[in-house]
Amino acid sequence: MELLDKMNRAIEYMESNITNRIDYEKVANEIGYSVHHFQRMFSFITDISMVEYVRRRRMTMAAFELQNSSMKVIDIALKYGYESPEAFTRAFQNLHGITPTTARNKGISLKAYPRISFQISIKGVSEMKYRIETREAFQVYGIERIFDTNYDENLREIPNFWDEVLSNGECDKLAESTGNLNNQGELCPVNAICEYRKTGGTTFPYMICALKSDKSDTTGYKIVEIPSATWAIFTSEEYDIDDVSTAFQDLNKRAHTEWLPTSTYNKLEGYDLEMYYEKESGKGYCESWIRVESKTE
Structure with missing residues (x-):
């Protein structure tokens, strides 16, 4: 399958450069994805970030060398991209629970994280609610921030962004600016969109x-x-409002890893929408809108 082939090519690049600086922008471009989309797909499929995968693999290989070679700790640290033995020791101890020097002792228990290989996994026991819609061009407006995928900054900072606008009144102000608060049914006045223009490098x-x-x-x-575009629109189950973030992430993950690889559609990058709804009962549900095109076109 095309998705699996692309992800395996990305792993091949990262493994071939495990002792070098890994250019995530380069590998993403080589398989035809933006850095943000590649980073998101990797996390969806593996449940860890690219940065964490590389860190685990480097510490696995470093442990092998500590036990099977006479290389100095400082030389192994430099080989795996650490500028000082102290930084390497901290990273090694965080993963293995012991220092690099202790790891050289016989009988010491260490952790190993094997190379990832992407294969077909049979899923789909739980139903997915989706619909395909074609929409004419429309506009949104709001509060923009630029985020960086390096070191998974975006995974931490986007939730902080939402917390900020909810707490400082900007979200309420944006909602009031619509002048249409009572005419959208269950749709919340404030939603989100990402990757709608190029911002360069690993940012979006x-x-x-x-x-x-x-x-x-x-x-x-x-x-x-x-x-104007054709959209694959995925709808979550109802949830308590406090669970909105987890619900959307789970929905988006299933859309990308279960539906898209087996569907008759290809994803078009850019303009991913997050739409949020609230029912009179106080429960909520959300939708993930993904631009698609038919594979037969």
Whole structure:
């Protein structure tokens, strides 16, 4: 399958450069993905980040060398990209629970993380709710931040971004700017979109946004034009509002790792939408909107 082939090629690159500086932008471009999409797909499939995978593999290989060679600790540290023995020792101890020097003793228990190989996994026991819709171009507007995939900064900072706008009143202000709060049914006035323009390197844009209408006051906000497209729209089960982040991540993961690889559609990068809904009962549900094209086109 195309997705598995691409991910295995990415692993081959990372393994071939395990003692070098790994250029995540280069490997993503070589398999036809943006860095953000590649990083997200890797995390969805493996449940760990690319940075963590590389760290584990380096510490696994370093442990082998400590036990089976006479190389100095400082030389092994430099080989695996650490500028000082102290930094290497901290990283090694965090993973193995012992120092590199202790690891040379016979009978010491160490951890090994094998190279990943992507293969077909039979899933799909749980149903997935989805629909395919074609939409004309529309606009959203809102509050933008630029995030970096290096060291998985985005995984930490996007939730912080939401916390910030919810606590400082910006989310309420954005909702009020729509002038349409009572006419959207269960759809919340504030949603999100990512990767709608190129920002260079390993960065991508993310916007907490609202749908633009003739009632919207967009003063001071950035406006994004979303092109006409065919969308695969995935709907979550209902959840308690406090569980919204986990629910969306689970939904998005299943869409990318279970539905897309076996469907008759290819994903088009960019303009991924997060849509949130609240029912009168207080329960919520969410949708992941992914641009797609038919594989037969």
